[in-house]
Amino acid sequence: MSIMQVEVVSNEQSIYEGEASFAVIPTVNGELGIYPRHEPVMSLVRPGVLRLTVPNEKEEVLVAVAGGVLEVRPHKITVLADVAVRSSEMDEARAAEAKKAAEENLAKAQDSQSRAKAQAALEAAIAQLKTLDYIRTHKR
Template sequence: MSTMQVEVVSNEENIYSGEASFVVVPTLEGELGIYPRHEPIMSLVRPGTLRLTVPNQKQEILVAVSGGVLEVQPNKLTLLADVAVRSEEMDQQRAEEAKKIAESGIHEAKDDVSLAKAHVALAAAIAQLKTLDYLRTHRK
């Protein structure tokens, strides 16, 4: 089985570093499936679920990403995420509460900086909710 090196990094930490045989990335143009030896590309990432198929591992690794930049080389995929959270660190109730707080922050923003921060928080909460929904529908 052919693999590629995958690096997923957020502003706070290294989320995943290792090999994968297949990766699905939520891009602005839609979900992009990437196998090893893919043509080089760069793309913007939208809020959603990053899915990693790892050799010798039954379950996909799921990561909620709120946006960022993707670079693909034939044997390496790098995703620099604005915010990224692994699925095992997520909680439905916390994500829903974070979404409500972010939406309130958008409505109450008094300047561009607070509005931008609220939009980032909303994107992160939406990405987590999408990932939790994917878990519910695909892992029973």
């Protein structure tokens, strides 16, 4: 089995660093499936679920990402995410509340800076909710 190195980093911390045999990344042009030895690609990441198939692991590694940049090289994937959270650290009630608060802040935003901050918070909450929904619909 062929493998590649994967690094997912948020503005705050390293979220995942290790091997994968397959990755699915949400990009602005749709989901991109990546196997080892993929052609080099650069893309913007959109909010959604980043999925990693890790050798010798039964469950996929799931990460909610809210924007960022993807770089694919033949044996390494790097995702520099604006916000990223592993599925094991998510809470649906907290994510739903964060989404509601972000929507309220976006509606009340008076300037471009507060609008951008609220939009980023909204995208992070939506990414977490999408990841939790993926987990719910794909559990066996």
